[in-house]
Every structure is written in C-alpha cells, then in structure tokens.
Amino acid sequence: xxxxxxxxxxxxxxxxxxxxxxxxxxxxxxxxxxxxxxxxxxxxxxxxxxxxxxxxxxxxxxxxxxxxxxxxxxxxxxxxxxxxxxxxxxxxxxxxxxxxxxxxxxxxxxxxxxxxxxxxxxxxxxxxxxxxxxxxxxxxxxxxxxxxxxxxxxxxxxxxxxxxxxxxxxxxxxxxxxxxxxxxxxxxxxxxxxxxxx
Numbered sequence: 001x002x003x004x005x006x007x008x009x010x011x012x013x014x015x016x017x018x019x020x021x022x023x024x025x026x027x028x029x030x031x032x033x034x035x036x037x038x039x040x041x042x043x044x045x046x047x048x049x050x051x052x053x054x055x056x057x058x059x060x061x062x063x064x065x066x067x068x069x070x071x072x073x074x075x076x077x078x079x080x081x082x083x084x085x086x087x088x089x090x091x092x093x094x095x096x097x098x099x100x101x102x103x104x105x106x107x108x109x110x111x112x113x114x115x116x117x118x119x120x121x122x123x124x125x126x127x128x129x130x131x132x133x134x135x136x137x138x139x140x141x142x143x144x145x146x147x148x149x150x151x152x153x154x155x156x157x158x159x160x161x162x163x164x165x166x167x168x169x170x171x172x173x174x175x176x177x178x179x180x181x182x183x184x185x186x187x188x189x190x191x192x193x194x195x196x197x198x
Contacts, residue, residue, distance in 0.1 A: 023174075023175035023178055023179065024178075026179075027178060027179065027182050030144075030182060030186075031182070034140070034186055034189075037133075037136065037137060037140070038137075038189065038193065040133075041133045041137065041193070041194075042193075044129050044133065045130075048129065051128060051129065051130060052129075052130045053198055055123070055127075055128060055130035055131060055134075056130065056194070056195065056198070058118070058121065058123055059114075059118075059134070059194070059195050060114060060117070061195050061196065063110055063111075063113070063114050064191050064194075064195040064196075065191075066110055067107050067110050067111065067187065067191070068187060068188065068191050070103045070106050070107050070110070071103065071104075071107055071183065071184045071187050071188075072184065073103050074099075074100040074103030074104055074107075074180070074184070075100075075180065075181055075184040077096045077097070077099045077100040077103065078096070078097070078100045078152075078155075078177045078180050078181070079177070080096045081093050081094075081096035081097045081100065081155065081159055081177070082173055082174060082177045084096060084159070084162065085158065085159055085162040085165065085170060085173050086170060087162075088162050088163045088164075088165075089162055089163070090159065090160055090161060090162040090163045093159035093160075093162045094156050094159040094160045096159070097152055097155050097156040097159050098156060100152055100180065101149060101152045101153070101156070104145055104148060104149045104152065105149070107145060108142065108145055108146070108149075111138065111142055111145075114138075115135075118131070118134075133194070134194055137190050137193075137194060138190065138194070141183070141186055141187060141190055144182070144183050144186065145183055147179075148179055148180045148183045151176040151179050151180065152176065152180060154172075154176055155173055155176040155177065158172060158173045158176075159173070
C-alpha cells in the first residue's frame, strides 16, 4: 500500500502492487528460467532415482536448513525495513537492511563451505547428473544472492533517506525488497527439492 498524502506523516493510502512494473517483469522472467531448470532436474531425477538418492546423501541437510533460516530471517528484516521506509523512519530502516545484508553474507559463507566440502570429496559438476544440477541450481541461486546483496546496499542508501524519499524512491526500495524475496522464495524451493526429497 502506498501513502498518497503527506502531512505530519503519511496517512492517506491506496492499494497497489509494490515496486514498478519493470521489476515484476524481471522477477517473472527469473521464475520462468528457474521453473524450466526445476522441470529438467525432475526429469533427469526420474530417469535415475537411485543415483540422485545416493548423491543427495553427500549433502549437508543441516547446512541447507541453516541457510533456509538465515534467508527467512533476512526476508523478515527486509519487510520491516520497507515498512520503516514507508513510515519515513531513517533511524530504524537502515539498521534493518544491514541486518538483512549480514544474513545474506552468512548464507554465502555457509554455501562456500558447502562447495569446499563437496569438491574436497570429489563431488564436482562433472561427477554425475545430480552434482551437475546441484552446482547449477545452487550456483545460479548464489549469483542471485550476490546481485541481491548489491540491491540491499542500494536499499540501505535509500533507507538512510527514508524521511525525504519521493514516491519513486519508495518504489525503488520496494523493487529491491521484492528481488530479495525472490531470492528467498527460490531457496525455499531448491532446499527441499535438492536436499530433502527422496
């Protein structure tokens, strides 16, 4: 919801989709790409379920669960940050964004340790189809995490000026938040699909 009047605080509201339309086109395209990869992954899995089940046991479910909690926490912090930006609170909003950025950094560190562990045990993309898809899916997702962290830096700069943002600035903040939620949503699908489903 966007506030349309500002007089001693934003009070008048109208219903609308957050962010600009272009952000949703980009997010929709991303979802289509990942959806295609998920379908191809499931097709390969159906051809050789034993290989996928055996290979899957080499992954750390604990690390995947920790990363899931970290990303869920970061998404909550981003929601609260956008709420603070809409309320024109430049004191709280940047702190919340920094918290989300720290969660994103923790995710990247845990994932780096996972990659190191997999490669140290000779589980590489050329090892078998499962590990090819593991590195493809998680690597593509990791690229989105890095891109999302860049957008969170931009969101942090907007949050510091929350008390004087224009409606367009608020839309940019919402667009950054929507992309970060996409990163979270994709992981929520990848984690059970790659780590848990037998």
